[in-house]
Amino acid sequence: MEPVLFYGIPHGCSFGSIVALEWLGQPYRLSRIDMLASPAPYGRVNASRETPTLLLEDGETLSESFAILQHIAARDLDRKLGFPQGTRAHDRLNRTLAYLHTSFHSAFAPAWIAYKLAEGDPAKAVLRDIAHDKAAKGYAHLEALLAGRDWLDGGDGRTVADAYLVGIARWGEDLSLFELAREYPRVHAHLQKLEADPAVIFAHAIEDGLPATTSGRFLGHVSLEELVPRLAA
Template sequence: MLKLYCAAGTCALAPHIALEEAGAPFETVRLDLQRNDQRKPDYLALNPKGRVPVLATELGVLTETPAILAYVGQRFGAANLLPADPFAFAQLQSFNAFICSSLHVAHAHRTRGHRWSDDPATIHAMKAKVPETVAEAFRFIELHAFQGPWVMGQQYTVADAYLYAVARWMEGDGVDPAQFPRVSDHRHRMGQRPAVQRALATEERAAAAP
């Protein structure tokens, strides 16, 4: 059975939602990032990057959220979570790549500045810039990338799960969601989907467990 290695409040929520939406048989393995579970030898043997998410499949391990999302969409094609048209699929990949390589990286400067500098003043300066850089990424999505009512227009896709997972970081990153009415409305509608509620409930149950 597929196994999703995840942690509460992270980008792993995106594949978690996608697996729920797909009706896939899977189980979750929860990591506690505060306890540095992602740096423990057993986990590094699975994913030497020391990050979540990981999707363990019969054929091997997959990392990187956009890759996992595309795999879930293709493997469970009947759920219709990817556009069939090649150009639309490339647009979805472009959207997901932007979240992964720009928005997520801007967000990481708030708590993971040590990846880029050892100098406390530089780390502080990078953190101070997060509200601006994260807001800039959401502004691009709001004005240029989001088609509406879903990311890709009429079709609900794995990109919606990814946008929802990262939009939940806004307040923590010092970004006022009211600046982005289309992304906020999407977040509200996503929160009403049973698959999203199931994924969040699993996260909460796991986080509450000792």
């Protein structure tokens, strides 16, 4: 059976892995995980109960966006979503992905904690301020990085770094921390370009539970319960 991506809602970083799978053009399925509910059976798939997780054909699982995106890219290097290991292009992409996966992604963690707090909780504003300050440094770095570039890693075409970026850079506006068009116009323009891509449009529809037209080879959803027998011992 084809690989299955467990993706999280609402607005998880797994969004980028859905986009990358669409760009890859190989058969895959999806399994939807409500991260606010944190279903107990998902602990069988990912002990930390975080998304995304990719269930491979042999029943093994692969977690962490960085690893999943590089795995997707390596499935068909002719697609040029990634590059052969040992090349400068691979190192450049690794550096970009590492920055997104660690420094930039983690900057929003306080705001996501605040999102789950009740209105009126005094910690809410403090956490949002911390997230704003940390994420502002990330956006400023990306703004500088995109100067004179058509794609995030500086190559000739889109890569898994662009797929990951569109899934996490949206958080600044999702969480009402920034006005990207005014504060970081290069980042905003790059995101707008990506938002017009059929794979990104598809991923939004999937997240929102709306009818979605694949431009890749998406074969449908499968439930967590159906997948348990596939898990490696």
